[in-house]
Amino acid sequence: MTRSTAVAVTIALALPVPTNGQAEKVVPRFGATLNVVAVPVFVTDGQGRAISGLSKEDFEVTDDGQRVEVVGFQAFDSGDPAIADLLEEAPAARRQFMLLFDLSFSTVSGLVRAQKAALEFVDGKLRPHDLAAVATVSATHGVRLLQGFSADRAQVRKAVQSLGVMQMDRRADPLGLVFDLREMGGALVDVREGKGSRDPFVEDVREMLIRYQQMETSSYEQRILALVDSLGQLGRALGGLQGRKQVILFSSGFEASSLSGSQGEDAVAASEAVIHGRTWEVQSGSRFGENQLRTEMERALRSFSRSDAVVHAVDLSGLAAAGEVSRSGKEPRQRGGEESLEQITNLGGGRLFKKTNDVGRALAEVLELSRYYYLLAFEPPRTKGPGEFHKLRIRTIRKGTQISHRAGYFERKPYAETTPLEREFEAAEIIAKGIDRGEIGVRAMAVPYRSAEGAATLPVVLELDGTTLLGPRTGGKIGLQVFGYAFDAEGKAVDSVTLNATLDPVALGPRLRERGAQLHATFTLAPGKHDLRFLVRDAETGRSGSSWLAVTVPAFAEGAGVALFPPLFMDDPKGWVVLQARSARTTGDLSPFVVDQDPFVPRARPRLKNGEAQRVCLLAFDGGARFDPGTSFEIKPALLDHDGEVVSVGRFQVLRSTAEAGFRRFVLGFTPSDVPPGDYSFRVRLRDPASGRVSEAFQAVSFN
Secondary structure: OOOOOOOOOOOOOOOOOOOOOOHHHOOOOOOOOOOOEEEEEEEEOOOOOEOOOOOHHHEEEEEOOEEEOEEEEEEEEOOOOOHHHHHHOOHHHOOEEEEEEEOOOOOHHHHHHHHHHHHHHHHHHOOOOOEEEEEEEEOOOEEEEEEEEEOOHHHHHHHHHHOOOOOOOOOOOOOOOOOOHHHOOOOOOOOOOOOOOOOHHHHHHHHHHHHHHHHOOOOHHHHHHHHHHHHHHHHHHHHHOOOOEEEEEEEOOOOOHHHHOOOHHHHHHHHHHHHOOOHHHOOHHHHHOOHHHHHHHHHHHHHHHHOOEEEEEEEHHHHOOOOOOOOOOOOOOOOOOHHHHHHHHHHHEEEEEOOOOOHHHHHHHHHHHOOEEEEEEEOOOOOOOOOOEEEEEEEEOOOOOEEEOOOEEEOOOOHHHOOHHHHHHHHHHHHHHOOOOEOOOEEEEEOOEEOOOOOEEEEEEEEEOHHHHHOOOOOOOEEEEEEEEEEEOOOOEEEEEEEEEEEOHHHHHHHHHHOOEEEEEEEOOOOEEEEEEEEEEEOOOOOEEEEEEEEEEOOOOOOOOOEEOOOEEEEOHHHOEEEEEEOOOOOOOOOOOEEOOEEOEEOOOOEEOOOOOEEEEEEEEOOOOOOOOOOOOEEEEEEEOOOOOEEOOOOEEEEEEEEEOOEEEEEEEEOOOOOOOEEEEEEEEEEOOOOOOEEEEEEEEEEO
């Protein structure tokens, strides 16, 4: 299935305006323009417990001070099994949790306890439809995204286990949807398992923290400023993702005097020094507070509110219990930072869990805060221009409630003004949530196949519309980026393909406009159901297109009978721009798109014309019985309209028939005539005379 619409606002979700007054039953989906904006809203009581049972009439919304009507409304309960169907069409409503580990202002023992609780949170607390991400932040290296928002628990767990400290030679995924591409599809090794009593993670983290402190040549305040600036960058980057983001910061915090001036004995000593004229002993920033730092804190943390992100903090300073981590080596010294964490959560709109020894309970509270929530949709009263901010205010008429929502939304800004992290987040979100993007026309098809030795593969053709790929550009080359992922039935990423290519419109323009471009890739997948998702993007302009389809890879079992695969409408490769790519798990170049050593290009969505001759390759697997080349099969092709009525394809003939490696290929030839314009299904029935079994296969086609 291909979804082809573009969203004009990065954070907005377009909803159809209801015409029957049943707004509560509207299922959110994307639209092509800035016509409707959707905002997740969280409502709690005085004890911080999520409130359910509210209706559209309980809310009032203003956009830049102007009252707007709520035209779409949906209530969500993350514990309801039926929520999965709603979330498939409402990406903005999926719960998203980022586990953010502070490597500059944390203790080793605190990080180890936090890591353990985070693993339990990922394994046992998250719902199947929840998305989780893992990142670290430090004054030295800024924000490092280890794992983007994903439903793949194994990859999220791997990122938490290492925190980027161990296995630094991992093969990183460009979109962060997979922590280590080398281990995709296989069992992930627990990196904390070691010989003897030595915990390699603990030792490596301790060495890293000590090294960070030794490398620091700037003042303590400058280290804080660097950390705060990194948080601000993360907050702004999260603005490109739809829906509420729950950021959980694991940190011991930094010394509060950097924000509010000296406290207690330090303040008394500073005052005495000033009275006695020893002003050189007093740093003005320490005594009176660092104005720049306070300003930067406010700016950085408010970026989270604008991005619909809430920052919670778990204070790790209470986790350094004696004997908790008994390892050789001195624990790096940390200053107390509870007040700074309180400032972070106050500005970030979240909750501070102070010096708790039960991190798991704190994480469970964050989950409970977001169990019940609502998606409100409204039409903006006006547009202000690309990148402009709309301030939102939402209130509920229910007494004794507290409401949490994003501070506003940005109209989509030009791609050239986005940061690399924003681009990575946006691309990963399209894949992870199955979001429509349709600026570039993209269609995908897949044909299960196997080698003569019996190894199953899934060759895929990704077809790009040449006209939309070229777009409005008048010159310059196209930097084409293609990202493709295969997910199993449990949402685990099991294979991926990435392509970066440069296309010259001058040399390739005629073929692109006449036919288009195709990417041929082969996934290596286990038998069973899989979800394939693809994103195509122009690296210069940001124009993109997405496509995905559900496929079932057969086991190619012995004695399973004849299996028929979708008819392949054949075309000459010379008329197309054909690109080749290999997936992370595929080692060979086996292709089913060949007949007697003659390769062909299959069309993902054939557009046919009356009077134009067609060749169709029919691929059948014999179930291990080995076809007798002399067997005569009965083949009946037909066109089916929207009502399932048969439309004649005219006369046809079998042009060629071959048998090898358990497969039988039939090349059919026909010339349609008098077929009315429209969309059809091309159906082929194959009858095996030996068993009398009839197999069917279908391919969607269009007539101009």
